[in-house]
Amino acid sequence: MTKKTIAVLPGDGIGPEVTRAAIQVLENIARLHDHEFVFKEGLIGGSAIDEKGGPLPLETKEISAASDGILLGAVGGPKWDRLPGANRPEKGLLEIRKALDLYANLRPVKTYSALIESSPLKKEIVADVDFVIIRELTGGLYFGEPKKREEIDGETQAVDTLLYKESEIKRIAERAFQAARVREGKVVSVDKANVLESSRLWRETVDDVHDSYSDVELSHMLVDNAAMQLIAQPTSFDVIVTENTFGDILSDEASMLTGSLGLLPSASMGSTGVGLYEPVHGSAPDIAGENRANPLAAISSAAMMLKYGFGMEKEAEQIEAAIEKVLAEGYRTSDIAAKTDDAVTTTEMTDAVVKALE
Ligand SMILES: NC(=O)C1=CN([C@@H]2O[C@H](COP(=O)(O)OP(=O)(O)OC[C@H]3O[C@@H](n4cnc5c(N)ncnc54)[C@H](O)[C@@H]3O)[C@@H](O)[C@H]2O)C=CC1
Numbered sequence: 001m002t003k004k005t006i007a008v009l010p011g012d013g014i015g016p017e018v019t020r021a022a023i024q025v026l027e028n029i030a031r032l033h034d035h036e037f038v039f040k041e042g043l044i045g046g047s048a049i050d051e052k053g054g055p056l057p058l059e060t061k062e063i064s065a066a067s068d069g070i071l072l073g074a075v076g077g078p079k080w081d082r083l084p085g086a087n088r089p090e091k092g093l094l095e096i097r098k099a100l101d102l103y104a105n106l107r108p109v110k111t112y113s114a115l116i117e118s119s120p121l122k123k124e125i126v127a128d129v130d131f132v133i134i135r136e137l138t139g140g141l142y143f144g145e146p147k148k149r150e151e152i153d154g155e156t157q158a159v160d161t162l163l164y165k166e167s168e169i170k171r172i173a174e175r176a177f178q179a180a181r182v183r184e185g186k187v188v189s190v191d192k193a194n195v196l197e198s199s200r201l202w203r204e205t206v207d208d209v210h211d212s213y214s215d216v217e218l219s220h221m222l223v224d225n226a227a228m229q230l231i232a233q234p235t236s237f238d239v240i241v242t243e244n245t246f247g248d249i250l251s252d253e254a255s256m257l258t259g260s261l262g263l264l265p266s267a268s269m270g271s272t273g274v275g276l277y278e279p280v281h282g283s284a285p286d287i288a289g290e291n292r293a294n295p296l297a298a299i300s301s302a303a304m305m306l307k308y309g310f311g312m313e314k315e316a317e318q319i320e321a322a323i324e325k326v327l328a329e330g331y332r333t334s335d336i337a338a339k340t341d342d343a344v345t346t347t348e349m350t351d352a353v354v355k356a357l358e
Pocket residue numbers: 014018073074075076077078090093261262263278279280281282283284285286287292293294295297335
């Protein structure tokens with residue numbers, strides 16, 4: 001029997017709906033394997049602003065830092081959209097990533113075989129999509145200072161700073177080369193080195209790190225081209241390593257190769273040993289509270305926690321197999337259903353995954 005403490009940060013919008021689904025699956029995996037998972041809930045994002053006056057209360061930080069793994073839903077929503085940047089729900093997410101030094105965000109993009117037929121893209125291409133985006137998560141544009149507004153000559157201007165230190169690029173490049181060694185051995189580093197100084201440092205540093213990984217094939221690609229190649233030749237990718245903003249955007253784009261943003265999981269890891277696991281999607285205010293959200297990205301993120309955080313590979317595979325099975329049986333939430341009338345609810349999809357675990 002293995003005991004693990006899991007911090008659960010549901011957040012806003014569909015966050016609580018999809019984390020509930022992930023917890024239900026984890027409880028059943030624990031039952032089937034005689035593990036004990038202790039769930040400790042914390043506030044983050046808009047709900048934390050409403051209840052505690054800030055997007056990342058100290059208590060949430062403490063619960064998270066003391067846990068064996070963090071399961072997060074999503075933060076944000078129109079209710080808080082007019083707040084200043086420093087006190088927005090999204091700031092809570094950025095802060096916890098920084099506080100726990102979660103610099104490496106793994107976003108696997110792999111098509112479920114049951115969804116190949118219904119893809120609007122060419123079946124032979126979609127069938128073989130299998131790559132991972134390794135997104136740098138604690139540097140770049142979302143964190144660089146100065147980040148402010150100011151009045152200059154009677155006009156308001158705003159500045160964000162895209163800043164990378166060599167050490168930050170080095171450690172994410174190492175993660176990418178290590179990941180490639182257990183995959184197909186190919187890394188594409190995505191940057192905008194034709195324009196950005198930070199990208200030129202990125203490219204030089206990735207090249208330097210590559211000297212110690214000469215068994216891995218490395219190429220560089222400009223981000224605008226990468227956005228196009230993801231659609232034109234997605235099967236040419238194995239590991240994509242890129243900076244924070246580019247990785248954020250490219251992964252949402254890549255999700256559509258699999259069928260929906262509601263399918264993509266992620267794992268964020270760093271130097272402290274505690275990982276954070278969350279779907280790639282946001283709080284989806286347009287469908288929040290309607291029991292329509294696809295819970296599979298969150299459930300699959302929980303599987304990543306078992307695999308990467310707890311070393312429970314067999315249990316993680318069991319969850320992934322259950323997801324494959326329910327999709328093969330025809331269960332579809334509205335984001336992946338051919339007709340809205342045929343769609344199942346979040347809870348129906350979750351119950352089906354739990355049943356498929358047995
Ligand atoms: N990690 C996080 O907490 C993130 C938070 N956000 C925040 O979420 C809020 C909404 O942002 P959006 O730009 O609308 O992005 P979003 O990712 O929340 O939604 C984009 C579209 O995808 C759909 N979608 C997302 N997840 C889904 C799921 N599980 N099942 C079915 N459909 C799904 C939504 O209904 C919407 O049409 C904003 O406040 C934003 O800042 C956005 C991205 C990530």
